[in-house]
Amino acid sequence: MISLKLNKYRRGNRSNVASAFLLIFLFAFGILMVLPLIYAILQSIKPLDELFAFPPRFFVKRPTAENYSVLFDLVADMRVPFSRYLFNSVFITVVATGGCVIIGSMAAYPLAKFKLKVSWLFELVVLTLLFNGTVLALPQYVILSRLHAINTYWVYIIPSLATPLSLFLMKQFMESVPMALIESARIDGAGQFLIFFRIVMPQVKPAWMTLLLFTFQAVWAQQPLNMVFDEPIKLLNMAFTNVIAGGISRVGPSMAAAVVLMFPLLLVFIITQSNVIETMTSSGIKE
Amino acid sequence: MAKQKKVRGRITWRQELKQNGELYVLMSPFFILYFLMTVLPVAVAIGLSFTYYNMLEAPSFIGLQNYVNLFVSDEIFGIALRNTLLFSLITGPLGYILCFILAWLINEFGHSVRVILTLFFYAPSLAGASVYFIWQFIFSGDAHGFINGILMNVGLINEPIQWLTDTKYTFTVLIIVQLWMSLGTGFLSFIAGLQGVDVSLYEAGSIDGVKNRLQEMFYITIPLMKPQLLFGAIMQISASFSVSVLSTQLFGATSTNYSTHTIVLHMNDYGTVRYEMGYACAIAVVLFMMMLIFKTLVNFILRYVAND
Numbered sequence: 001m002i003s004l005k006l007n008k009y010r011r012g013n014r015s016n017v018a019s020a021f022l023l024i025f026l027f028a029f030g031i032l033m034v035l036p037l038i039y040a041i042l043q044s045i046k047p048l049d050e051l052f053a054f055p056p057r058f059f060v061k062r063p064t065a066e067n068y069s070v071l072f073d074l075v076a077d078m079r080v081p082f083s084r085y086l087f088n089s090v091f092i093t094v095v096a097t098g099g100c101v102i103i104g105s106m107a108a109y110p111l112a113k114f115k116l117k118v119s120w121l122f123e124l125v126v127l128t129l130l131f132n133g134t135v136l137a138l139p140q141y142v143i144l145s146r147l148h149a150i151n152t153y154w155v156y157i158i159p160s161l162a163t164p165l166s167l168f169l170m171k172q173f174m175e176s177v178p179m180a181l182i183e184s185a186r187i188d189g190a191g192q193f194l195i196f197f198r199i200v201m202p203q204v205k206p207a208w209m210t211l212l213l214f215t216f217q218a219v220w221a222q223q224p225l226n227m228v229f230d231e232p233i234k235l236l237n238m239a240f241t242n243v244i245a246g247g248i249s250r251v252g253p254s255m256a257a258a259v260v261l262m263f264p265l266l267l268v269f270i271i272t273q274s275n276v277i278e279t280m281t282s283s284g285i286k287e
Numbered sequence: 288m289a290k291q292k293k294v295r296g297r298i299t300w301r302q303e304l305k306q307n308g309e310l311y312v313l314m315s316p317f318f319i320l321y322f323l324m325t326v327l328p329v330a331v332a333i334g335l336s337f338t339y340y341n342m343l344e345a346p347s348f349i350g351l352q353n354y355v356n357l358f359v360s361d362e363i364f365g366i367a368l369r370n371t372l373l374f375s376l377i378t379g380p381l382g383y384i385l386c387f388i389l390a391w392l393i394n395e396f397g398h399s400v401r402v403i404l405t406l407f408f409y410a411p412s413l414a415g416a417s418v419y420f421i422w423q424f425i426f427s428g429d430a431h432g433f434i435n436g437i438l439m440n441v442g443l444i445n446e447p448i449q450w451l452t453d454t455k456y457t458f459t460v461l462i463i464v465q466l467w468m469s470l471g472t473g474f475l476s477f478i479a480g481l482q483g484v485d486v487s488l489y490e491a492g493s494i495d496g497v498k499n500r501l502q503e504m505f506y507i508t509i510p511l512m513k514p515q516l517l518f519g520a521i522m523q524i525s526a527s528f529s530v531s532v533l534s535t536q537l538f539g540a541t542s543t544n545y546s547t548h549t550i551v552l553h554m555n556d557y558g559t560v561r562y563e564m565g566y567a568c569a570i571a572v573v574l575f576m577m578m579l580i581f582k583t584l585v586n587f588i589l590r591y592v593a594n595d
Contacts, residue, residue: 019395022392022395023396023400026389026392026393026404027404027407029389030403030404030407030408031407033407033408033410033411033467033470034407034410034411036411036421036422036425036467037410037411037414037418037421039421039425039433040418040421043424051431052431054430054431054436054439054440055436055437055439055440056431056433056436056437056440103316103317103320104317106313106314106316106317107313107314107316107317107318109310109313110307110310110311110313110314111314114307114310116303116307116310117298117300117303118311118314121318124326125321128325128326128329129518129521129522129525130521130524130525130578130579130582131325131329131525131575131578132525132526132529134529134531134532134551135525135528135529135551135571135574135575135578136324136325136328136329137555138332138554138555138558138559138564138567138568138571139327139328139329139331139332139335139568139571140324140328141558141559142328142331142335142342142564142568143323143324143327143328143331145342158320158323158324159324161320161324162316162317162318162319162320162321162323162324162325163325164321164325165472167317167321191309192309192310192313193309193312193313196313214472217413217416217417218416220417221416221417223532225555225559226559226560237417244420244423247423247427248424248427248429248431248432251424251427251431254420254421254424255421255424258418258420258421261414261417261418262414262417262418265413265414265417266410266413266414269406269409269413273402273405273406276475277405277475277478277479277482278479279479280472280475280476280478280479280480280515281479281480281482281483283472283475283476283479283480283514283515283518284476284480284512284513284514284515284516284517284518285514285517285518285521286514
């Protein structure tokens with residue numbers, strides 16, 4: 001009797017019809033979610049007459065790269081060459097993302113594997129997970145202006161380097177690194193720096209790949225308020241803002257800008273994707 | 288290994304630094320920057336909230352005046368407060384439940400289906416913050432806007448609806464776009480948490496009298512996932528209280544009649560436009576308090592639901 005009952009409530013033992021319906025529903029909902037992004041991609045390759053056709057069509061008949069060349073012309077007309085914005089964005093993103101991952105991991109290792117006098121700091125970090133860059137932006141602005149960092153590259157970088165989320169994710173994941181591995185390296189005479197870079201970091205690759213994705217996402221999207229005035233140090237998305245401000249008459253180039261901004265995000269997600277779920281397994285907050 | 292002699296019970300700082308000096312060096316870059324950019328801002332906001340400060344002259348102490356003005360004479364703050372609370376109370380729980388239910392449904396399927404569906408659901412929050420503005424064109428207030436065009440073509444409306452300026456619609460549009468992007472970090476955490484649940488527990492549960500999937504969810508899954516649920520809740524609160532750029536990108540620097548004005552926007556308005564830093568910091572402090580209260584509340588609810 002019991003074995004029959006077990007089978008009945010075993011996982012995945014739902015009828016095939018119900019499973020198929022659920023799957024169709026989930027895919028339909030998933031497609032609905034990505035529809036605005038697909039719409040942006042399709043709009044970006046439509047010629048002018050298709051963009052303003054009535055009734056509006058979702059799909060494209062005669063794809064063209066026209067909008068992209070208009071976008072680059074518009075940005076090139078500004079005082080600074082397009083390559084400068086691109087360089088700024090890539091440079092800032094690489095420095096801030098790389099810095100955040102390394103600095104966060106360095107602090108996570110001691111807190112995860114050793115009992116220190118300052119272990120309470122982690123509790124503080126968990127408490128401040130609540131406060132993201134947006135709600136802190138204003139007092140950060142006061143501090144950055146005191147540091148004379150306004151209107152320099154630093155305003156993009158400093159606030160992104162030490163976020164509560166980075167330490168939190170790395171520490172939770174590093175707890176699973178076997179202590180025996182660290183102990184044996186210490187017996188062999190390795191210092192903590194060497195252990196960190198050569199033993200711990202390779203072990204927690206999924207965690208820093210995930211953190212890389214999250215940080216990249218945040219840094220790529222940032223538009224600091226009133227902190228940058230000089231055109232040569234503005235980012236790509238800030239340069240595009242002027243194009244987007246053109247409204248519906250600039251719909252083609254604006255959608256092209258959206259695609260240019262989306263593409264690196266998708267690329268990084270695909271590269272890091274297989275690691276994300278593994279990392280997030282340890283993301284819970286134990287009380 | 289150095290022997291950890293605990294002669295007098297506690298280790299002194301000197302011993303600690305001697306023994307674990309390298310570890311402290313490893314931690315220092317993060318914590319210096321963390322104090323500078325997370326802890327200090329909170330402290331600065333609290334300190335400056337009792338002053339008048341315009342960034343040019345030194346701050347002058349004015350006691351609780353900023354808070355009094357905020358709650359007594361600032362009507363726009365009232366609107367921002369109401370909007371933010373309403374917005375968070377709708378998008379927070381709704382987004383959170385959506386995250387959980389979708390993660391739960393996805394979990395039933397095999398690896399490849401899970402990967403594809405995860406990408407579909409996560410894509411909006413992946414790209415959303417960088418490309419908010421595509422919604423400006425979808426909801427555009429003329430016949431060329433996608434939604435207006437479709438509705439007019441079908442014959443549901445005769446003239447375009449001003450989605451982004453008519454106060455009847457702006458708040459709803461804001462909620463829709465925020466919900467679209469709500470399957471973020473918390474969602475990924477839930478998927479991972481569900482995969483971590485030991486399947487044999489469900490079998491054990493069915494012997495102990497768990498009759499259906501709903502009971503299974505409440506008696507087995509949710510209690511086991513409490514850590515992930517708490518993390519997801521924090522992410523959700525943090526996201527829904529900090530809505531600001533989304534509103535400016537969709538409705539402009541100030542929305543019609545402040546219909547989508549939020550606390551963060553009000554704070555930035557006073558801080559970076561009018562340079563009334565003391566007042567802006569008082570707004571920040573109110574925001575911090577609200578976020579903490581909500582976190583405590585959610586913590587309490589989760590403890591109840593996970594029947595501890």
